[in-house]
Amino acid sequence: MNCLRRLSVRLIAILMISICASANAGLTGENVALIVNGSSVDSLTIANHYASLRNIPAQNIIVLDDVPSGLTISLDPFRDRILRPVLETINARGLAPQIHVIAYSAGFPTSINIASHTKRLTDSAQKKYQTPTASINSMTYFYRRVLTDSSDYLGWGSNFYARGPFARHFANPFSGEKNEQFQSALDAAEANEFQTAAETFETLSNEYPTLHPLCILAAENWMRAGDEGKALEQVREAIRHGWINQRHLTETEPLSKLFDPEDTKLPASRRRLIEPLQDVPRARQGPVGFSSSVGWTMSGHPVSIDQGAMPYMLSCVLAVIHENGSTLEQAVNVLERAVAADRTYPSATFGFSKTADVRSTTRMPGAPDALAWLLCRDQSVEIFSSSLPTKKRSYVGLMLGSAGLPVKDRSWSMAPGAIADNLTSLGGRFSTTSQTKLTEFLHAGAAISTGAVAEPYSLPPKFSTAMTYPYYNEGVTAIEALYLTITSPYQLLIVGDPLCQPYARAPNDFVTFKTGAGKAVAEKTGAENPSTGPAVSIRWQVLPDSTMTTPTTAMEFYLQGKLAGKTRPVANINVNLPPGTQGAIDTRVVLIGDHPTRPRIVSHEQISVGDEAGFPRIERMRKDNPDELTLFVECKEADRIEIVHHTRVVSRIEKNAGRITLTPAQIGHGPVRLQAIARRGEQTILGRTVEMNW
Numbered sequence: 001m002n003c004l005r006r007l008s009v010r011l012i013a014i015l016m017i018s019i020c021a022s023a024n025a026g027l028t029g030e031n032v033a034l035i036v037n038g039s040s041v042d043s044l045t046i047a048n049h050y051a052s053l054r055n056i057p058a059q060n061i062i063v064l065d066d067v068p069s070g071l072t073i074s075l076d077p078f079r080d081r082i083l084r085p086v087l088e089t090i091n092a093r094g095l096a097p098q099i100h101v102i103a104y105s106a107g108f109p110t111s112i113n114i115a116s117h118t119k120r121l122t123d124s125a126q127k128k129y130q131t132p133t134a135s136i137n138s139m140t141y142f143y144r145r146v147l148t149d150s151s152d153y154l155g156w157g158s159n160f161y162a163r164g165p166f167a168r169h170f171a172n173p174f175s176g177e178k179n180e181q182f183q184s185a186l187d188a189a190e191a192n193e194f195q196t197a198a199e200t201f202e203t204l205s206n207e208y209p210t211l212h213p214l215c216i217l218a219a220e221n222w223m224r225a226g227d228e229g230k231a232l233e234q235v236r237e238a239i240r241h242g243w244i245n246q247r248h249l250t251e252t253e254p255l256s257k258l259f260d261p262e263d264t265k266l267p268a269s270r271r272r273l274i275e276p277l278q279d280v281p282r283a284r285q286g287p288v289g290f291s292s293s294v295g296w297t298m299s300g301h302p303v304s305i306d307q308g309a310m311p312y313m314l315s316c317v318l319a320v321i322h323e324n325g326s327t328l329e330q331a332v333n334v335l336e337r338a339v340a341a342d343r344t345y346p347s348a349t350f351g352f353s354k355t356a357d358v359r360s361t362t363r364m365p366g367a368p369d370a371l372a373w374l375l376c377r378d379q380s381v382e383i384f385s386s387s388l389p390t391k392k393r394s395y396v397g398l399m400l401g402s403a404g405l406p407v408k409d410r411s412w413s414m415a416p417g418a419i420a421d422n423l424t425s426l427g428g429r430f431s432t433t434s435q436t437k438l439t440e441f442l443h444a445g446a447a448i449s450t451g452a453v454a455e456p457y458s459l460p461p462k463f464s465t466a467m468t469y470p471y472y473n474e475g476v477t478a479i480e481a482l483y484l485t486i487t488s489p490y491q492l493l494i495v496g497d498p499l500c501q502p503y504a505r506a507p508n509d510f511v512t513f514k515t516g517a518g519k520a521v522a523e524k525t526g527a528e529n530p531s532t533g534p535a536v537s538i539r540w541q542v543l544p545d546s547t548m549t550t551p552t553t554a555m556e557f558y559l560q561g562k563l564a565g566k567t568r569p570v571a572n573i574n575v576n577l578p579p580g581t582q583g584a585i586d587t588r589v590v591l592i593g594d595h596p597t598r599p600r601i602v603s604h605e606q607i608s609v610g611d612e613a614g615f616p617r618i619e620r621m622r623k624d625n626p627d628e629l630t631l632f633v634e635c636k637e638a639d640r641i642e643i644v645h646h647t648r649v650v651s652r653i654e655k656n657a658g659r660i661t662l663t664p665a666q667i668g669h670g671p672v673r674l675q676a677i678a679r680r681g682e683q684t685i686l687g688r689t690v691e692m693n694w
Helices: 002-015 041-053 075-092 124-129 136-141 143-147 166-170 176-190 194-207 213-224 228-240 247-251 268-274 328-340 364-376 439-443 468-474 478-483 518-525
Strands: 032-037 061-064 072-074 101-104 111-113 133-135 314-317 349-353 380-384 394-400 413-422 448-452 492-496 510-517 534-541 552-559 562-567 572-576 583-593 600-609 617-620 629-634 640-645 648-653 657-662 671-680 683-686 690-693
Touching: 032 041, 032 075, 041 328, 041 671, 061 075, 072 075, 075 111, 075 136, 075 143, 101 136, 111 136, 133 136, 133 492, 136 143, 136 314, 136 492, 166 213, 176 194, 176 213, 194 213, 194 228, 213 228, 228 268, 314 478, 328 413, 328 439, 328 492, 349 364, 364 380, 364 468, 394 468, 413 439, 413 468, 413 478, 439 448, 439 492, 448 478, 468 478, 478 492, 510 583, 510 600, 534 552, 534 583, 617 671, 629 640, 629 671, 640 657, 648 657
Parallel strands: 032 061, 032 101, 072 111, 101 314, 314 492, 349 380, 349 394, 394 413, 413 448, 583 683
Antiparallel strands: 111 133, 448 492, 510 534, 534 572, 552 562, 552 583, 583 600, 617 629, 629 657, 640 648, 640 671, 671 683, 671 690
């Protein structure tokens, strides 16, 4: 693989594109690490399906061969045999800048015994209600705490990425010296020393540009100090760095004096400045795209990890194949439906159950904010006074609360991409038949659902809130919508497709790829840095936007599944490859939309470098045995050929052609992706990845 490593390094040097961690929000298959239990045929099979459906790069698939068995395991085996090997592999492959989701295939324990951590609790409420069982995805989400053997994730507000009340935007996000500096600005404003306050907030915002509410605070104080010009400048900076709420600017003093919509003399430039912002209620913070490459502050905004904020890693389980969960067929159907729902913008209802059951009353106080937001977006909403809907409607969101629900006996349906969430004690505990399992909602049509793996005591911080649904409607992925509202998620199991995004407004543009000699490609495209070796030409073509799309604001380039660079939109990019490169090279460009949720869309192609007649090839041989896959592999003049599945070499021949036989224990069933890699002396030749349904 030395050739591939040189190729990636060379690309980064040639493109000279900086990877901006703070802008790596939004999710596609390139951002998912797919974790597979190599000893489970079901796990291999689910991974085969999901890798095909979401076009997960092979480099992102990690197969573990020492996964502990059982639904529940203790903390040390989880940390040593699952979490640490996964993170070490991500780092070793150079994937850390791009991985924002760890998705476990089937065949993994769903809960972790954390008694060694809960024993440390001293707060009486925590000791009583934080029981010693956590979900596998939550312990992955809190990986930094888990690896350092910290129990801080047991706090009621341990997930800083989750949104909070609107006023949280302006909470002090700092500790230490910066905390004192922020407080001094507040004190100055309280003492009517507005210029001093404005200057202090502006100084902090210059140092922490992603904390854009600092600019808003500076602008408010500049207005009070009588400097309208500086106030407007700070508002522009806030919007440039991510401020998205329009109503705070138009409805609250003193900034409403700058942007009063009733002012007939308001300059057109100011109207244009705020028109793209979200015209939604100010009760809750708005959604933001997730990134694992940054840390999150107590105010809910990202800064660099080295500035002391807390990083997280989104995580979920793709399927729970168990007698009390899903069958293999059901699990595959769930993933297939979810993928088909992307960017379909379903015209369906968001439903909320309101009954006297504590499981329902626990979350209802937050429903009015969600309803107001959804109605502001002209969405259909319904509050029904029963445990399940009674009308023959299609629901794209269901917030429920009951121990037992006759989901199978329904007259209603779920729209593709729906999130269905039921607050109950054992929805994610599959060792018992008690209570309705989260998988019942997946079988009924949901793309993703959640359930507690142990008694949660109906405490609101442990569950997603009603705001999950307006955030989802704004365009975030399903996994983001859930983690955006769960402030203490350690007991919650999340199962389904993390990338489902029915409301995403991705760019409408497209990308084409060409290969050839570097000099010739440069002459055709006008790109710089021609070479005499092979090169890839990437052409970006803009198409008109619609109400369901957004303009391209950034581009990412991936080579062999690995992030090689990021740039502002460029019409033509010419990438010179090292001399001697030969084979099928996995090439991807991700277009990122100009929207707070950072919607993304991918163009992908296996480009041929060199004479394709000399590439290794795989041919399926006919055979009656259903438990064996027989292949013929060939590469002229090769010394040996390896067959790779999910980055694992599953077979090899020490010559230039021959037959091999693979079994389900090696590769699972379903749409199996295989690649032949030939070695000819020191040269590596990559064959095309082929997919075979088996």
